[in-house]
Amino acid sequence: MAIFEVDHLSLHYLTRFGQKIHAVTDVSFTMEKGKILGIAGESGCGKSTLVNGLMGLFIPPLYPTSGDVRVAGESLMNRSPKDIRENVLSRKVSMIPQGAFNALNPTRKVKDIAADVMSAHMKGIDKSHIYDRLRERFDLFGMDTNKVLNSYPIQLTAGERQRSVIGISTLLNPQMVIADEPTSALDVTTQKVVIKLIFDLLEKGIFSTMIFITHELPLLRHVAHDIAIMYAGEFVEVGTTEQIVFDPRHPYTKALMGAMLSAEPGQRQRKPTAIEGAPPNLANAIQGCRFADRCPAARAECKVNKQEIRIVGERQVRCDYAQ
Amino acid sequence: MFVIGIALFFGTILIALVGPVIFTITMERVGPQYAPPGGRYFLGLNDLGQDYISLLIRGLQSSLYVGFLAGIIATTLGTLIGIYGGFKGGWVDDFLNMVTNLFIVIPSFVILILISSSFKEGRSLTLIGIIIGMTAWTWSARSVRAQSSALKSKDHIALAKMNGANTLKVLLVHILPYLFSYVFMVFILQVASGILSEAAISMIGLGPLDTVSLGTILNQAKNTGALGDGVWWAFIPASVIITVIVFALYLINTSMEGVFNPRLRK
């Protein structure tokens, strides 16, 4: 059974002047237990907005335009913020934010922040129970549990902070965890530790699925089972990691892979190519394919006809002309 | 908001400058004691029969003068100390910091009283302006230092240093332009504070001995019991003017803050 389902989700912002900015358009995917979906794309492609939507956090000026998001069959749409806060956040869907250092309240010890999460979602448990459970959980993380729990964020190393954040975010065993650039601020060794930890937790069933957002494509290769490529608020291609990396179909995906430095045999001679141009302004209604301006394979029709997702087997490709 | 502030402020400056042209200023006795507002003298007369319009305009000029003087001194002093300390760092910074902290903690009000009371004659506006300026600089020094030490680690400064520019040149050419807007905001607040300090010190009788200022007007009003007798024109106009000036300056400062820290706007 799919843990997480997204059905043609579209989100928009309302500016002060009543303008609608279509930040996310027609995103669909499903996630099974034990799978990690990587989402990659340029900055400004709508990843952060999507994340808010996936958590059910439709806080003005962000509004859902259409579509559905379901966690274990339960929809996140049309629910009160209080409901989302109490029942969804941290319990069903949880987020590991970018930049763990700033995410932790500097004047609060790690154990207190974690305790806050528990007491916000579980009624009537007592303190000692909280700390026991905390210790149990954090023992899995390969750090000096006592030291970390009793420290202020400023006293921890970057790696300890990132792991603490992961611990806090997964404390209540959410079904789905969204990790936003969890390793970008870390050195390579610590990165490995963190990624191993993620796999560990996944295996132990602490959480069931994960969305891993990053702009580092090589990283996704090692981490994700499936990859979705996002551009200008749309998913332009979705498929397994193998398919995306070795057999990209959409022109943008191809260009992205071409922009990557690769250590694969036979690929070393290839020079990385940058993609010219910039993403379109999403405040205006866009005719035709959003990538058309920068697409090396663009045809006249591309600027006119809106590209819908074509489902080819397990894959989605948003280009009529992809091979 | 900025507009209102600027408008108010320039309004008062206008009064100070143009006033004497429109109204003939006279310090002569023109009527009975505490004559209520009426006719030509629409702001009433004080306890010596002097015209309040004249008094207020003169007072406004004095207060503005002292405010600006004190503001300039305090800002210059504070900025120099702050920039130097913040930029140099190390023991220079520590030392300047200590001195600044010293002066922050010892109430400037106290120092003002002590100095003013020791000058039994020769208390002029200028002297008071200087004294206020020399006690109010600490706050500017703190703020500017924070900014300057943050800037110090910026790349183009390091570049300039690598190219061998000496400290003074780096300070003037590279850092100051960045800080300029900040220093300007500091200056505005210092002027406001200067005006307030002058009014305060005059209120308690340690004001200028040779001229009228808004503070001395209020001092007179209090000493002659105008307060209790309901002689509102003795102190309300002066109070209003002081408050309006300060409010205008605060508005200007706040709106400038909004420019530099956009989150403060809507």
Added chain:
Amino acid sequence: MLKKYPTLRYILQRAGWYFLTFIVAVAINFLLPRLGNNNPVDIIMGKAGSGLSTEDARQKEEKYLQEFGLVKVSNGAIVRDAEGKPIKASKIEQFGNYLKMCSVGDLGTSFQKYPKKVIDVIKEALPWTIALQLPTILFGWIIGNILGALAAYRRGVFDKIFFPGALLLSSFPFFVFGMLLVYYFSVVIPWFPSMGGYANDLVPSFSFAFFQSVGYHYVLPFFSIFLILAGGQAIGMRSMGIYELGTDYIKYAKWLGLKENKVLAYLFRNAMLPQLTGLALSLGNMVGGALITEMIFSYPGLGMAILTAIQNNDYPMIQGCTLLITICVLIANFTVDIMIGFFDPRVKAGLQIGKGK
């Protein structure tokens, strides 16, 4: 050993620094009035010496000289030169005399209230000042900050009205506001008395009537300080609150689904720290402003004492009061510093890790 208790180390460090400041303050307190190079005794003799015989005048003058520490003294008697005239003490010796007197709590004798000692006048006035200023500053700070935090969190209509209002309030000089309050609530609508700490015909006692009178006289001075203080704090806190609201940890707290109260608590606790620092910095100003307010209301505290002292050229009085005010401010600052140390783990951590920049 000290390394094990960072808090203790912090306290001791601050205490040491404040002691140093105290010494500087005493020195300043001594030096500044003597800047004008005028001999206060001459001025006083100008007033007090009229109508006295030459001999009486000379004796009086010498008495003042001695009390002021302006002449050399040994074993309590004035050292005289060949002609029998008192030898003037050097500045250093004057300072020494001053310190000696201070250390026994003798701040000199007041002129206007002669032969009352300065310290006695201060003892009478100090409780009034503390009773007025302490609650005012405390409440003004607390309530101002709470309102400011609320304004930052809610924004909207509340903020649009609140913010300019608070700004306007903070623009009033303390004494101006005091005067306006007196005018409206004492003269125009005679609800509250305009002067004094208690009704003129009452004598301080533990009677209900007395306390009631004190209460009445307390209201206007209290509000004239409190409102302006609260306004200023609210403005600052609002800015801090708005800034903190945009921080990552608040966003994360919301993402985690923490209760709104918790998020507000996070916000308040963290925004309060710079406000505490600000308190330490502006304590001096607050006390000064409150003193002026006392003067407006003829409130029998240190403010009035200084005012009458100034008006009467009562130098010992002025000096004594300023010294005491400085001491009070130093103590208050020290207290706030300690509180900051307790509340901000970053300060404590800074001491543990060492001065890493």
